[in-house]
Amino acid sequence: MERAARWQLKSDLATIRERASAFLNNPVPAYRDMQTTTQWSSEWIDIAEVHSQFGEERINRGNSDAATEAWLCALTAYEVARRLITGSDQLAILVAGIERCIQRLEQSTKNRIERVRIGAGEPPELEALYLRCGSGLHKQAVICISTEQEPGAILFSRLLSATFNRKLSLLIISHDDLLHDSRHEVNMQLSSCLEYLSARPDVDPDRIGVYGDGISSALATDFAASDSRVAAAVCDGGLWSSSRSSASIGWLSGAGNAIDGLAMSSHRSQRIRQLRCPVLVVMGSRGLVSASEAVSLQAHCMAECIDLELAMAPIIRASGDEIENFVSLDDRTFTWLETKLGTSQALTSSESQFD
Structure with a gap:
């Protein structure tokens, strides 16, 4: 060896x-x-x-x-x-x-990596890791949320090698450090992260995105829907929320699959229209999104001229376990973020379809 x-x-x-x-x-x-x-x-x-x-x-x-x-x-x-x-x-x-x-x-790395604290009082402050873009000409930034039960430092270590030479700054926070009593509390904390980035001289407040890893993709969707300042989102596109809502409706009403399908379609349409920024939905073993649900969502978005793309996480099996090719997926994801946050034109066109 x-x-x-x-x-x-x-x-x-x-x-x-x-x-x-x-x-x-x-x-x-x-x-x-x-x-x-x-x-x-x-x-x-x-x-x-x-x-x-x-x-x-x-x-x-x-x-x-x-x-x-x-x-x-x-x-x-x-x-x-x-x-x-x-x-x-x-x-x-x-x-x-x-x-x-x-x-x-x-x-x-000449102060490119910082350990920062965000917010004070209510909601409680968050500890985060920050990677500053190496070039002063590029001021895009992404709020990255680790998956459940994974420390932010683990996500940070993975994304360091994936993004170190990219035109992006990263703010990494842990899923488990967020308040989960209500969706509103989580969104308030994430908004504090966005405000922190907006106040930094090395970040353009109009070019801040959000990325939810694994189960945190649902949190990224909620945040992007609640805060119009988010310029791009790597999230689940509201599919977890849609599935949960349709399951609840079906259980309460005893309705069949046809009604469940109609409920999901209606909820999906309502939810995706709340996202006023370009969206990338990641399908794979770490996420919440199945391929069939994602393809249906993409078809719906194409029909309504909504900027949504899909990314598939390459998976192999070893000793009965599924192993994700994080290298390929991270390259795809952060190339997309770099592109979408790199021009204000993308933001203008995405907003105009809701006027």
Whole structure:
């Protein structure tokens, strides 16, 4: 495994992400001598550890750019391992490695990474991680919400290597830090995040999007529907809310599938019109959206000239588990966000259809 890790060490960030994506698309042919996911995760932890050590060597020689790239490579490898991991011992090594890389990146990236607190009083303040775009010419920003029971730092570590060289700033918050007693409370907290970004000199308040990972895609939909300042949303398009509403109607009335279908169609139409910004709906194992529901939603939006696109998360099976190709999906998602937030023309056209 050490020789394989050393070979991977020759990779730059783009190359290691390509190799990670190829592995996640078809892991068995990529490592024919490995029999279990435990061996696969060990291999990727080794690759991450070697890159992390390489970063230490480079920073000690005063080469912060090379050190930064090495730590970003390490975070990509750690994320592959996290998708495969089976034992608590490996998990402890992985979490410690991720935390170490983030701390070293905070020191090496000239204040591009910040730990911030948002809001005070009611609702309670949120702790967040912020990645500032490396170019002063681009002021787009995205509020990113981790999935349920996943710390914001885990999402941050994954998105660091996916977005570090993009024209975006990221504000990462944890799903579990949000108040969930009511939809209104969550939206108030997310609005505080948007206001925080709007007040920063490195962010254009007209170019702020929201991204909900996994189950948080429903939170992103609610927020985009409640706050017209959101300029683009990666969310579930209201499908979870529609499904829940139609199920409740069917249970209360004892109605059949035909009535349920009509109720869902009506709710879907009402909900999607509340989203006054371009929307990307992600289908996959981590999300709430099935392919058939998403395709129906897209057809409905096309008929009404609503700007909605779909993204499918590539999935493979290993030892009975579904493993998502996060590299491919993140590239698709953040390319879309970069494009939609990169021009005010997209915002103007999306708003005009509701006038």
